[in-house]
Amino acid sequence: MLLRAVNCSFLLVINVCLYVSAICFFSAPGPTATKNLDNIWLNELFGKIDETNTTVETVDKFNNYQIYPRVISIVSKDYFKFFKVNLRRTCPFWSDDSKCAMRYCQVESCQLEDLPIGLKGSRHSLVDEDMSIKYMEGPQQQECEEAMQDQLGYINTTISAAAMEDFALWQAHDDLQEMYCTLPEDDGDAEYVDLSLNPERYTGYKGPSANRLWHTIYMENCFRPKNLFEVYIKSAKLTGMCLEKRAFYRAISGLHTSINIHLSAQYLLSDKGSTFLNPCGTGFWGPNVEEFERKFGPQYTKGEGTQWLRNLYFLYLVELRALQKAAPVLEHVEYYTGNDKEDEATRLAVNNLLSIVKQFPQHYNERSMFSGGQQAQKLKEEFRLHFRNISTIMDCVGCDKCRLWGKLQVQGLGTALKILFSNKARTNGYNELSPTVNRHTLQLERSEIIALFNAFARLSTSIYELDRFRQILR
Structure with missing residues (x-):
């Protein structure tokens, strides 16, 4: 046993060294890359964020030093790690037979003892034996070997029966608190996914299938100026649209931008398969500067890349405002998992984050939207x-891992919009920016809270990674 531990530690050290070397080799621009990369364009990302009263510099400082470390710590806790989602729905708009392009071992853990203590509850007598929640038992060694042939985007659903029993207890607790789930994801094919086992990163999902997805979102679901046939709306054209329609486009563009930053920051730098030094064949992941440049560089985006990055900041402020507004609700959630110590730590961490969120000096003012009487209410609908149609389009994503994170981030944004604009999200005043929702009128379900925090964590990570790309390009 001791020898095995020593060998594992030895391999881990070597893997870390190779990982760092791989990042340096693959992410640092070489002679050819330096010639092609324009390192000046990213310096244009500064100053006022459209539709707000704050600046890029203010958000960078606030996020990278205060928000990012806190929210990343929060979403690593048991309450936020497990997301219930249906990944088996058929795309209602078109048939999609696309598959992820690369392969590696998706099963990262096969041992029950590796699961957190909070998921190993002992109150089995309270669990309904006929519960219909679906799960996958932890695979044995043979299954691990077979998993080596799985596609890169395959979802790791390794959750034990003991963990599933705890989920039932959590749900029963929420029912008592009137925190029952009414979301469409809660159906017979929904299952819990451990987000920590399925990080969002590059999967090889690209080409016609991915392009069709975003083309449909922009062309058929975003409000558009008349006689505009391009997929993306140029920043100069946005001025001809009303505030609400501009905000909708900026939010979707910000989400798209955030996802592209994640994929560029967690890119598969080397996929050598299973070797002595890399026994699981998981590859080496890290920032890919050239991929980032292809996504946002002016020569590839007709000069619009900087504006897309600016839209990321807009969306960040929208979801930050939602957290501030919903603080009275979120501060009273028990974040129940059955592990009292873990639950208390989660509550303290969330309340600490919310106290920091409240200190932000220039929150987004959603009260300027949908304020024009009957016509405004029609536009609101x-x-x-x-947005609801965009959430349905997520069922058309051809990569399971991409679908998982797409659905989670869309649901998180949808929850933020519910907090900001729902009729039940009534405020305590009419003219102040500071009023928050009444916790007795707005009810947030467990899945909405999990999606809200994880989606905001993704935006926070994008802004943090964006600063890393700045440093590399400089």
Whole structure:
């Protein structure tokens, strides 16, 4: 046993060294890359963020030093790690037979003892034996070997029966608190996924399938100026649209930007398969500067890349405002998992984050939207239906891992919009920016809270990674 531990530690040290070397080799621009990369364009990302009263510099400082470390710590806790989602729905708009392009071992853990203590509850007598929640038992060694042939985007659903029993207890507790789930994800094919075993990163999902997805979102679901046939709306054209329609486009563009930053920051730098030094064949992941440049560089985006990055900051402020507004609700959630110590730590961490969020000096002012009487309410309903349709389009993503994170981030944004614009999210005043929702009128379900925090954590990570790309390019 001791020898095995020593060998594992030895391999881990070597893997870390090779990982660092791989990042240096693959992410640092070589002679050819330096010639092609324009390192000046990213310096244009500064100053006022559209539709807000704050600046890029203010958000960078606030996020990278205060928000990012806190929210990353929070979403690593048991309450936020497990997300219930249906990944088996058929795309209602078109048939999609696309598959992820690369392969590696998706099963990262096969041992029950590796699961957190909070998931190994002992109150089995409270669990309904006929519960219909679906799960996958931890695979044995043979299954691990077979998993080596799985596609890169395969979802790791390794959760034990003991953990599933705890989920039932959590749900029973929420029911008592009137925190029952009414979301469409809660159906017979929904299952819990451990997000920590399935990090968002590059999967090889690209080409016609991915392009069709975003083309449909922009062309058929975003409000557009008349006689505009391009997929993306140029920043100069946005001025001809009303505030609400501009905000909708900026939010979707910000989400798209955030996802592209994640994939560039966690890129598969080397996929050598299973070797002595890399026994699981998981590859080496890290920032890919050239991929980032292809996503946002002016020569590839007709000069719009900087504006797309600016839209990321806009979306960040929208979800930050949602957290501030919903603080009275979130501060009273028990974050129940059955592990009293873990639950208390989660509550303290969330309340600490919310106290920092409240200190932000220039929150987004959503009260300027949908304030024009009956016509504004009609536009508000269109706004909701457009976004709901985008959430349905997530069932058309051809990569399971991409679908998982797409659905989670869309649901998180949808929860933020619910907090900001729902009729139940009534405030305590009409003219102040500071009023928050009444915790007795707005109810947030467990899955909405999990999605809200994880989606915001993704935006926070994007801004943090963006600063890393700045440093590399400089």
